[in-house]
Amino acid sequence: MKAFGMYNYLHIDPWYEESVYFIDCKGRVLNQTVTLDTALGKPREMFRITLDPSSCAGERVCPSLSLTSASGAALSDGAGRLILLRTSKRGESSHLKWEPVFSESLGEPFTILHSVSHVQSGVHIVEVLLLRVQKDPSDTMGSGFYTSLEWVTVDNSSGEEKKYGVRKRRVMKGKSVPHYAALEPQGKGLMVASERPFSFKEVDGVPLEETAAEDMEVENSDPIYFWQQTEEDLTVCVRLPEGTSKDDICFNLSADGMSVGVRGYAPLLQGQLFAPVDPQASVWTITDNKSLEVTLQKRSEGPQWSELVLGDRRGEYIFSEEQTSQLHQRLAHLTAEQLNANPDKDKPPCNAQELEECDGFPEDSSTLMRFDGTTLKPTHVVNLGSHQYLFSVDINTGEMPVFCLRHDVDALLWQPRPEQLEEKWEHIATFNALGYVQASKRDKKFATCAPNFSYSSLAECVRRVFIYRQPSPVDTQLFNRKLGRQVGQVAKQQVASLESTETVLGFRATNERLFVLTCSKLFILKVNN
Incomplete structure (x- = not known):
């Protein structure tokens, strides 16, 4: 469900923001561009997927698209074929159809999570990250499936402009669908945030040697x-x-x-x-x-x-008796024999039954890992704990996607900085109280924000879109009665109700507009002037 049912079918062009793309049920890659404030030009067919009759008989997933650069794109037909396209400069040559430069079957069906393009020693290289959910016959106690991320490197090292070939295929496996997975701009590494850890298992079809193979005679179940x-x-x-x-x-x-x-x-x-x-x-x-x-x-x-x-x-932490007694002493004033000892006090102790569902944090803690592209080993590991993953969004074309985490009641945006030796993630923006508010939206399907952080937005499965604006100065004098001080800024929340009862399939934001895709309509909401 998370890998394929929650797929965002709408793709915005970071190099040309007034333009969106989606793949329709006929396999056509369609482009629509804003011509006036909320008016769209006619949809233009940029490319059409032609399916092999043999591939139609097997399992299929949703076709997926990733805009790799200002003049390139990666496309999956949903049946296991990867297609790389030369798109020309899309803003200037939006009337030109896209030209395939590479098309090859890579095995089981997949969706494209991310792709980047770079030039090294005169060779054009395209890095693509693929997601599969595959059966695991050895997993008799669990779900019987595992998630595989395949990092495919394609280049034209032969020297011929239109002759691209697969240079390297690296596969990593895990037991959960990642919250976030993206390649570094120069293809030197990979970052993954997930509930269960991932590790590389094979390169070009050859299994990697397990370090555990030479493990000492120690029971795996024991620390x-x-x-x-x-x-x-x-x-x-x-x-x-x-x-x-x-x-x-x-x-x-x-x-x-x-x-x-x-x-x-x-x-x-x-x-x-x-x-x-x-x-x-x-x-x-x-x-x-x-x-x-x-x-x-x-x-x-x-x-x-x-x-x-x-x-x-693999280790076990042991509390000493001294620590245990110290903890009991420090926490004694917070506890009582009865659940709510004196409910008439000014600030009575909190009853767990009174907490709302949105006050809780996820039980599973996630891990954010950075893997080196050469050694395939993790170089940085961060335990995200209860910092719930909210969404990711492309902010700058030359950098990795930004991801948003819940920190207490707020939502913080983090920009990966792979070029920095130590601090690999930089806090670049905050949406006050968004972490708390989004948790109460039980029907939330998509979340995103404007590239300039002026607003964030949530879309439910059907009809409703919530817009949360950053605090702005108010003209009239407002006072907080509890704190007894003047309030200079107020954050606004707005709700838009779409004239449709169809499921929302795609959701993207620019600094001025929100794009919402359903089965038969593409809505534009004007958010900022």
């Missing part, structure tokens, strides 16, 4: 390590195989990362630490019970770590 912490330091106990001596230990520690392993085997514990430590004041030793004990000195005393190594779930 590999245990850890505790105080305000000043952490203690980590790593289980070792029998017969391990001091000379066999491979231990590396920096201020931000650590690696623990045994010579001849894959690392037992490796990655970026939750927070910086002091390597000079940290030590390790082998204990009597044949485990490696590591003491790490925190660089900043006080803050509690929520995990040891970012993204590593």
Whole structure:
């Protein structure tokens, strides 16, 4: 449902914002362009998908389109064929039909999540990210399916302008449909946000060697390590195989990362630490019970770590008795024997039954990962916790799509910055209270915002569109009675009701307009002048 039922059939051209594209039921790629304020020109057919009679018999998914550059596009026919198109400069040559430069069947049907185009050493390269949901015969306890993301690289390295071929195919697998998946502009990496982690499994049809193949004889169900912490330091106990001596230990520690392993085997514990430590004041030793004990000195005393190594779930955290008693003491004033001890007080304790559904956060926590395109290993891992994913949108043509997360009641927009060494994601805008408001919209299907962040918008499955404008100055004097102070700005919320009872299939925004696609109509809502 998430992969195909929630697909956004409407595509806006970031290089020419007054123009939208969609694929109709006849396989035609149609373009419509705004001519006046809310008037559209006649739909123009840019390309028509011709299906193989043999491919029509099998399973199919919705055809999908991705605008790769100002003069290129990637198209899926829904039956497993990838088509790359030369579109000319669409704003200037919108009357010209698109010309295919590559067309090849890539196996099972897929939808296109993202695509980018770049030139390297005179060779034109197109990177395309494909999504499939496939059967998993080995998964007898779960859903019986897995999600695969295939990163396909196509180029014209032969030197002939119109002769493109597949250079590389990389496949990663996971157990959930990603919230966000996008390629970096130069094809050097990939970013994925999902509830379940993804990892690369094969390259050009050859399975990657699993590091777990050389794992030590440790039960998979048992934790590999245990850890505790105080305000000043952490203690980590790593289980070792029998017969391990001091000379066999491979231990590396920096201020931000650590690696623990045994010579001849894959690392037992490796990655970026939750927070910086002091390597000079940290030590390790082998204990009597044949485990490696590591003491790490925190660089900043006080803050509690929520995990040891970012993204590593193979360890178990143990509360010390001292910590447990301290927590009980600190929380004692917040608890009472009865659920609501004194309801007549000024600020009575909160009853869980009184919370609205939209106050709750998702139980599953998501992870945002950045994978290197050469090593195919994760270089950055961020646990999003309860920061619910809301939507993604293209803001700048030369950069990756922006994604929006709920932070408490607000919604924050984050711009990926792959060129930066450390801070890979930058906070660029905030929609106040949108995180809270959107949670109450149970029939919400699509969400988006204007490229200049002047408003955000939600579309329900049928008819209604909600517009949330950024706060703007008010002419009259308003006072907040509770706080007793003057209010200088007010954020407006508006509802548009479409003259249609058809399901909304596509939803896109520009700085001035909202485009809403149904089975038989394309609506334009004028939002800003």
